[in-house]
Amino acid sequence: MSYPIPTQQTVAEIEIKKSRFIAYARGIDSRSEGMAWLDEIKAQYPDARHHCWAYLIGNPACAANAGMGDDGEPSGTAGKPILNVLNHKGVGYYTVFSKK
Numbered sequence: 096m097s098y099p100i101p102t103q104q105t106v107a108e109i110e111i112k113k114s115r116f117i118a119y120a121r122g123i124d125s126r127s128e129g130m131a132w133l134d135e136i137k138a139q140y141p142d143a144r145h146h147c148w149a150y151l152i153g154n155p156a157c158a159a160n161a162g163m164g165d166d167g168e169p170s171g172t173a174g175k176p177i178l179n180v181l182n183h184k185g186v187g188y189y190t191v192f193s194k195k
Contacts, residue, residue, distance in 0.1 A: 098155055098187045120191045123150060126160055129190040147173035150190035151181040158187075 104121035119136060123129040129150045137146050145166045153159030161181075163174030177191050 098185050100188045101186065118191060120189065122188045123152065123190045124188060125152065126150065126162060129162075132190065145173065147177065148191065149174050149178035149181060151178065151187065153187055155182060155185050155187050158182075 101120065101122040104119065106120075107118045109116050117140070119132075121132070123132065129148075129152075133146065133148055137143070140146070145168055147164060147166050147168060149161075149163040151158050151161045161178060163178040165171065165173045165175075168174075181189055181191065
């Protein structure tokens with residue numbers, strides 16, 4: 096099975112009801128690489144109330160490793176939807192961090 100693997104970092108931003116959401120996405124090879132990148136983003140936005148995240152490593156049809164975090168949002172309302180998007184888009188070796 097063939098699947099796309101991201102080659103560069105992507106950033107998107109949106110404002111909803113005076114709340115600013117910034118999403119970062121890029122390819123990673125390991126959980127530790129993704130968590131280190133999350134720490135860099137947290138340092139860049141120390142005033143953010145939440146840093147929600149998800150990652151998917153390997154073949155999206157059968158990931159070797161996946162994870163998510165809600166960072167204080169109600170359980171399952173932030174990290175899980177991010178991970179669901181990764182699963183359904185069929186992209187492997189990917190991580191997304193959403194800051195607001």
